[in-house]
Amino acid sequence: KRWWNDITKVRNREELMVFLRSRNIVNDV
Known part of the structure; x- marks a missing residue:
């Protein structure tokens, strides 16, 4: 997922x- 780099x-x-x-995207974790 693209946002992972920001995390x-x-x-x-x-x-x-x-x-x-x-x-x-809290539910996605």
């Missing part, structure tokens, strides 16, 4: 969740 930039779990929420 690699996220180190904190909280930031990751916010990142996922912003893309509405």
Whole structure:
């Protein structure tokens, strides 16, 4: 998935969740 490259930039779990929420893909994880 293309957005995975952006997730690699996220180190904190909280930031990751916010990142996922912003893309509405939380259910995809």
